[in-house]
Amino acid sequence: MEPVPIDAKKARKPFAFIYYDSEKSALTAIEASSTIKDSSFYQQVKAAEPIDSTKRKRSNASRQSQKDEYEHMVDVCSRTNLILQVQSTHVDRLKEYLSVFIPASYEKSSIAEVMKSIKVEGSMSAVTKNMSLVYVSVSDPFTLATELSQTRHQQVLSRAVKKLYIVEPESLQFDLSKKEGQQIAIAEILGKNMSQYEESSSTDESFKLHIFPPSKQKGLLSTIEEMDTDGIISKRLNPRDANNIISIVQVYQYKGKNSNVDSSALAMCGISASFTTAATKTQQNEEEEAISRAYYKLKESIERYEIENNFVKSELKGSIALDVGSAPGGWSKYLASDIECQLVHSVDPGTLTLSQNNIKHWKMKVQDAIPLIKNGIHNENDKIKVFVSDACLHSMEGQIDFLLEAQEEGILASEVFFVLTLKCTVGYGKNNFDEQAKKVVADLQKRAITKDVSTFHLFSNRSGERTIIGRLFDKNK
Ligand SMILES: C[S@@+](CC[C@H](N)C(=O)[O-])C[C@H]1O[C@@H](n2cnc3c(N)ncnc32)[C@H](O)[C@@H]1O
Structure with a gap:
């Protein structure tokens, strides 16, 4: 051949x-x-x-995981129309609030259908320092954004949620840190049915920018100046009082080293009517602020309990309450004014900064106050039906000890509604704190007869705090 x-x-x-x-x-x-x-x-x-083959294997694996992460985000974004910028420590609590609390609390409202359609599609933690993004799909993002901006939610959410972005459910492959990425973003915005704004009389329409991360705002503003030669947006920017919001959000950015350029960044955009925050923060002095911070903790916990259990707070109206660790007075204020308790025994060696006819301040420790309160009990009607404690104690079990001590001393009614703050002082991490709280509840259930005990990690709780709420019954009845 x-x-x-x-x-x-x-x-x-x-x-x-x-x-x-x-x-x-x-x-x-x-x-x-x-x-x-x-x-x-x-x-x-x-x-x-x-070539070190283990290194190659590792980099193949990391490329694959980057690709998977990227594809997952493309999928999440294809359904997302509202993004919440959230303090990283509050992400789990917010997810629960959106998917459990909100749908239940709007059950009888005209926007119940919108609230029932809320779905948390995913989240991206620590996108920037301490900030995470939560991706939500909802049938009407404007209605949800408007509701979340109302005072009722702002009171509990203001520490957790920093900003809301209404976006169109599609992601685009661009990186806002690069000029080219900024140009794509602005071209995208300018391409969005801008003629309606062009035609309307120039003073009617104005825009403000919601940009995430905020560090990209400056670059995007100058890109608008360069590209928007007709001045549709650039001449109508009004950061204070605009009737439209332009949102541009970097929803994903690969953080590892060997980035695969094709799948390293995703962004989303949208234009919506303005939804403004109803809550305008009033100037408060430090004392008032301390009262109101504590006040919202009790308010939030009781509202959560109403949603999750067969309970209405009006049941407690006219009852006698004991507030342990009550200074400066937020919980006593809520019990005396909102719940309308007949009398609140408010116990704390510290100073109470409010005075009301139905609040009696026992300026001492609870262990000293119990015998004195007992002296004033002459019949069943004088007994305590609401026992709350936010006292800072050395151990979490201490809260249970005081509750059961009050019961043993005979100052509690045969059925008591209780709210206790458990402060975990050892260990760290959500699961660890949840476990510790579970143990305390199990201990209470072993030592006493209880019903409908719920444990919450409220927005008003610190990361190592849990609030337990339930009913306690007299063993002998
Ligand atoms: C976080 S503050 C309570 C805030 C309060 N719930 C409010 O609404 O303003 C905790 C309080 O527990 C009180 N405390 C700690 N140990 C106590 C005890 N054994 N008896 C009564 N109060 C106690 C402290 O003096 C402190 O004022």
């Missing part, structure tokens, strides 16, 4: 790979190769570095 001629231009020259035990032997062989006269075997001999 005739040898097949090889087209020298097309054929790749073959290589042979040789492995030597040591670098020294390899160098000796290379040197020796230069003395061989007949070069028909090979043309060149070169040294090569062996």
